[in-house]
Amino acid sequence: MTAVTPSTAAMGQAPNEVVVEASNLQRTYEIRRGMFRAPSQLRAVGDISFRIERGRTLAVVGESGCGKSTLARMIALIEKPTAGQLTLVGTDAVNQAPDRKRELRQAVQLVFQNPYGSLNPRKKVSAVLEDPLAINTTLSKPERAAKAREMLARVGLRPEYANRYPHMFSGGQRQRIAIARALMLSPRLLVADEPVSALDVSIQAQVLNLLADLQAELGLAYLFISHDLGVVRHIAHDVLVMYLGHAVEQGPKSRIFARPLHPYTQALLASTPGLSSQRIVLKGELPSPLNPPSGCVFSTRCPHVAPRCREERPLPRMLDERLVACHFSEKFLDGAPPVRADVPVLAVPMATSP
Numbered sequence: 001m002t003a004v005t006p007s008t009a010a011m012g013q014a015p016n017e018v019v020v021e022a023s024n025l026q027r028t029y030e031i032r033r034g035m036f037r038a039p040s041q042l043r044a045v046g047d048i049s050f051r052i053e054r055g056r057t058l059a060v061v062g063e064s065g066c067g068k069s070t071l072a073r074m075i076a077l078i079e080k081p082t083a084g085q086l087t088l089v090g091t092d093a094v095n096q097a098p099d100r101k102r103e104l105r106q107a108v109q110l111v112f113q114n115p116y117g118s119l120n121p122r123k124k125v126s127a128v129l130e131d132p133l134a135i136n137t138t139l140s141k142p143e144r145a146a147k148a149r150e151m152l153a154r155v156g157l158r159p160e161y162a163n164r165y166p167h168m169f170s171g172g173q174r175q176r177i178a179i180a181r182a183l184m185l186s187p188r189l190l191v192a193d194e195p196v197s198a199l200d201v202s203i204q205a206q207v208l209n210l211l212a213d214l215q216a217e218l219g220l221a222y223l224f225i226s227h228d229l230g231v232v233r234h235i236a237h238d239v240l241v242m243y244l245g246h247a248v249e250q251g252p253k254s255r256i257f258a259r260p261l262h263p264y265t266q267a268l269l270a271s272t273p274g275l276s277s278q279r280i281v282l283k284g285e286l287p288s289p290l291n292p293p294s295g296c297v298f299s300t301r302c303p304h305v306a307p308r309c310r311e312e313r314p315l316p317r318m319l320d321e322r323l324v325a326c327h328f329s330e331k332f333l334d335g336a337p338p339v340r341a342d343v344p345v346l347a348v349p350m351a352t353s354p
């Protein structure tokens with residue numbers, strides 16, 4: 001089944017160029033636990049589909065361990081999918097000759113969570129920014145240096161910072177340098193894996209604004225990974241909510257934030273201050289992806305679970321402009337979802353709503 005995020009085209013706006021399209025992407029790891037035991041299959045990502053157009057941001061949200069970074073690595077062409085199709089700027093990005101793959105790798109760049117770990121401490125900023133040009137282009141040394149300085153200015157840093165080492169900068173400045181490095185080869189898609197999670201809240205907003213400005217200026221597509229719905233609300237056009245490797249809800253941010261139709265999305269929103277009048281604290285651990293629940297992946301923690309949920313896995317279906325994988329989402333279409341008292345959930349009305 002191919003399930004794709006409803007696009008702007010479907011919403012009556014002019015269609016835009018599709019930068020990346022993923023269809024039924026999967027990634028399974030083989031886990032060996034001892035010499036004489038058969039390996040187990042860990043399905044980190046199961047059946048994810050989406051497309052991102054030029055100038056648009058798809059945010060992927062979910063708890064730690066749900067498969068976000070694995071998805072990011074596949075989209076950034078660092079890791080091969082176990083199954084599924086991936087098309088980047090109109091070209092099959094999985095089954096390609098090494099030469100063509102190298103070219104495609106320039107079209108997608110990654111920004112990581114930790115700007116301390118991702119910048120080589122022994123390299124000056126000038127080298128950090130110029131090396132991708134030295135490897136992939138025929139530009140001369142002065143041309144490379146000029147481009148690096150231009151890029152520093154573009155990300156809000158002084159060109160003379162090129163002569164400094166990464167440790168001389170604050171966390172926010174280092175993340176700006178990492179973004180500058182990612183942009184040196186003029187990519188079409190930026191995959192940002194928790195890019196502001198390690199930064200102070202005041203700095204987060206600055207980096208998010210920078211990403212938004214760069215997107216408007218350069219028409220970049222973003223795959224933005226975060227566990228924080230407050231950040232997602234700031235930056236996303238579309239949202240994909242992941243749970244245990246699966247997409248449980250997927251569609252335009254405005255629809256999903258206004259009325260989440262999957263109980264997991266409802267719980268995520270309720271756990272983010274200021275986004276919901278309800279507080280739902282999910283009890284129980286995230287199940288192991290080595291031993292996922294039968295039926296619906298969320299059935300072991302869902303406040304609305306019914307017998308059918310444990311037997312039959314709900315397939316994503318279109319409801320109120322988004323895809324939702326729940327047998328009972330219709331009941332959330334009008335009014336706030338009722339929170340039952342006999343289920344492992346704590347519902348506490350928030351004292352003040354910020």
Ligand SMILES: Nc1ncnc2c1ncn2[C@@H]1O[C@H](COP(=O)(O)OP(=O)(O)O)[C@@H](O)[C@H]1O
Nearest residue numbers: 029042044063064065066067068069070071289
């Ligand atoms: N290289 C790997 N080998 C085995 N298991 C892995 C590997 N990478 C990730 N996993 C497992 O896949 C699942 C998803 O991990 P990850 O994509 O890092 O999630 P997230 O980024 O959402 O925290 C986890 O259960 C993790 O332990």
Ligand SMILES: [Mg+2]
Nearest residue numbers: 068069070193
């Ligand atoms: Mg991760």
